[in-house]
Amino acid sequence: MSIELSHLDKHFGAFHALQDIALTIPSGSLTGLLGPSGSGKTTLLRIIAGLEQADSGAVLFNGQDVTRLPVQRRRIGFVFQQYALFRHMTVADNVAFGLRMLPWRERPSRAARRERVQELLRMVQLEHLGERYPAQLSGGQRQRIALARALAVKPDVLLLDEPFGALDAKVRKELRRSLRDLHEKMGITTVFVTHDQEEAMELSDQVVVMSQGRIEQVGTPAALQAHPASRFVLDFLGDRNVLEGDVDGCRWHSGPAWMRLAAGLPSGRHRLYLPSHGASLATRASANASLPVRVLGINEQGPAIRVELAAEGWSSDALEVALPHQHDLGDQLLRGTLLYLMPGPMQSVDAQDRLGPAVSLAGPDGPKLEASGHSHRRA
Numbered sequence: 001m002s003i004e005l006s007h008l009d010k011h012f013g014a015f016h017a018l019q020d021i022a023l024t025i026p027s028g029s030l031t032g033l034l035g036p037s038g039s040g041k042t043t044l045l046r047i048i049a050g051l052e053q054a055d056s057g058a059v060l061f062n063g064q065d066v067t068r069l070p071v072q073r074r075r076i077g078f079v080f081q082q083y084a085l086f087r088h089m090t091v092a093d094n095v096a097f098g099l100r101m102l103p104w105r106e107r108p109s110r111a112a113r114r115e116r117v118q119e120l121l122r123m124v125q126l127e128h129l130g131e132r133y134p135a136q137l138s139g140g141q142r143q144r145i146a147l148a149r150a151l152a153v154k155p156d157v158l159l160l161d162e163p164f165g166a167l168d169a170k171v172r173k174e175l176r177r178s179l180r181d182l183h184e185k186m187g188i189t190t191v192f193v194t195h196d197q198e199e200a201m202e203l204s205d206q207v208v209v210m211s212q213g214r215i216e217q218v219g220t221p222a223a224l225q226a227h228p229a230s231r232f233v234l235d236f237l238g239d240r241n242v243l244e245g246d247v248d249g250c251r252w253h254s255g256p257a258w259m260r261l262a263a264g265l266p267s268g269r270h271r272l273y274l275p276s277h278g279a280s281l282a283t284r285a286s287a288n289a290s291l292p293v294r295v296l297g298i299n300e301q302g303p304a305i306r307v308e309l310a311a312e313g314w315s316s317d318a319l320e321v322a323l324p325h326q327h328d329l330g331d332q333l334l335r336g337t338l339l340y341l342m343p344g345p346m347q348s349v350d351a352q353d354r355l356g357p358a359v360s361l362a363g364p365d366g367p368k369l370e371a372s373g374h375s376h377r378r379a
């Protein structure tokens with residue numbers, strides 16, 4: 001089920017909560033609405049659901065105008081941050097709730113309902129907990145049940161509002177993986193709200209960055225990292241190293257550190273923003289870059305190795321590079337070792353704080369490194 005939003009506007013009294021929102025959500029995609037608190041993410045999700053009406057504009061599902069269609073008729077599964085489970089019902093009855101509420105003609109028989117509930121509990125890996133009550137579950141388990149309940153009626157669209165917001169970091173990670181696996185298996189068009197850029201980047205096929213009721217940028221995680229469209233997106237995505245130095249023609253330098261860029265920037269001071277996933281490390285300088293760094297720390301947990309670095313003899317804030325677990329540094333990747341940073345594409349910002357062009361290293365180092373982007377994210 002594809003979703004198209006055109007020219008959506010929404011006011012709450014005098015407050016302009018959404019301004020001229022236009023967005024296409026491809027069928028079967030996993031789309032993240034990302035933005036700071038108050039940027040309008042939840043309002044947009046509620047308008048897609050039919051829980052809120054826009055003042056103007058249209059919502060289309062598979063090309064059909066559903067703008068005035070009530071929520072019950074949109075075939076939506078909804079998961080909220082606060083687990084909205086019924087406390088007096090068992091887990092199995094909670095999951096079956098939507099099925100029992102279906103109109104008589106569509107309602108499966110008691111036996112079929114029981115079977116479907118078991119299948120859903122299996123899908124969220126909680127088949128042994130059907131007879132428990134919500135109070136006897138952990139927060140993460142409750143969110144899995146909320147997910148199973150949302151999926152029970154075979155929705156065309158799954159909407160999740162900060163579904164993992166109230167959970168601790170480890171459980172969040174597990175649930176993200178479950179959601180991605182379920183999405184890959186079922187292929188339901190899914191939209192989720194988050195203010196956590198890491199969550200949005202890790203989960204989404206398409207990220208929609210919102211600010212003050214507007215869409216700032218839409219793109220794949222890798223495209224947003226490589227080509228942020230505004231200062232807001234650049235800052236909000238975070239996870240970047242800032243290399244500050246002077247440019248003469250194609251040469252950037254800061255103290256003894258230097259690199260040759262594939263294309264020139266106007267001469268003067270520039271900051272180059274380098275995503276931590278967009279760089280590698282080498283044991284020696286190359287013909288196009290000499291950026292000496294000292295290894296401060298190595299964290300091997302998670303999908304990538306995170307290496308903390310300090311610029312050696314040149315000034316920079318703390319640096320961080322995410323390396324694949326199969327890197328070719330061998331035993332050179334040790335705390336205290338001197339290595340060389342090899343940047344991939346970087347975003348330039350000039351001394352007046354204006355977004356400049358994306359830049360990369362000259363010669364063979366540049367294109368080779370571009371591949372390192374976000375290729376790990378489905379690993």
Ligand SMILES: Nc1ncnc2c1ncn2[C@@H]1O[C@H](COP(=O)(O)OP(=O)(O)OP(=O)(O)O)[C@@H](O)[C@H]1O
Pocket residue numbers: 012015017035036037038039040041042043044195
């Ligand atoms: N029913 C309402 N009445 C008045 N103002 C509202 C209402 N719902 C939302 N708002 C306002 O609209 C703006 C956008 O709210 P929304 O909940 O969509 O933001 P959000 O990006 O989801 O933020 P958060 O991450 O904090 O949930 C906020 O300033 C909020 O106070």
